Amino acid sequence: GQNIDQPTEMTATEGAIVQINCTYQTSGFNGLFWYQQHAGEAPTFLSYNVLDGLEEKGRFSSFLSRSKGYSYLLLKELQMKDSASYLCAVRDPSSGTYKYIFGTGTRLKVLA
Amino acid sequence: DTEVTQTPKHLVMGMTNKKSLKCEQHMGHRAMYWYKQKAKKPPELMFVYSYEKLSINESVPSRFSPECPNSSLLNLHLHALQPEDSALYLCASSQPDGRAFFGQGTRLTVV
Secondary structure, X not given: OXXXXXXXXXXXXXXXXXXXXXXXXXXXXXXXXEEEEOOOOOOEEEEEEOOOEEXXXXXXXXXXXXXXXXXXXXXXXXXXXXXXXXXXXXEEOOOOOOEEEEOOOEEEEEEO | OOOEEEEOOEEEEOOOOEEEEEEEEOOOOOEEEEEEEOOOOOOEEEEEEEOOEEEEXXXXXXXXXXXEEEOXXXXXXXXXXXXXXXXXXXXXXXXXXXXXEEOOOEEEEXX
């Protein structure tokens, strides 16, 4: 079956660093994507990994270990506007076409 | 243009109504998706179209009927919905090896 897990909620302080973990077990794997979603809005793309290792993109970095079925999103220099839900999604090609399967999502609250 | 446009933004419909949600993209993406999202939950995949053909139906009830008239447009026809179908409906598109772009969604309320 498909299983993608994230912590439900996290709280951090403005200016700090936070790491959001994602573990997955899926039928197929062709990349792991991180999206940010503010309440009532569409998910917006943050970062993705296809190969093992760290991808850095400004204040956001994402790490992948395919052998462990594990990824994390690192947010540095937190700002109040980073309060949102963070979704990891696995791109699964096993049905003959690509589909994006979302994890449970992590609601991040940034405090002043 | 990296936009996926959905209309309408909000829709209220009765259980006997027929309505349609529309989605448009001009990025040349050949895969298009419908997702359903309930409050405080992640998006759940409903349908995937690949090269204008339905390739995945995630066991969605027949009261939801997707249509892909051409490579830029995706519709979701709604008929005889239930109150529990009230949700945010998201459309997305992607290249086969690329990231998915999401529209702003249609907030649907079934009364």
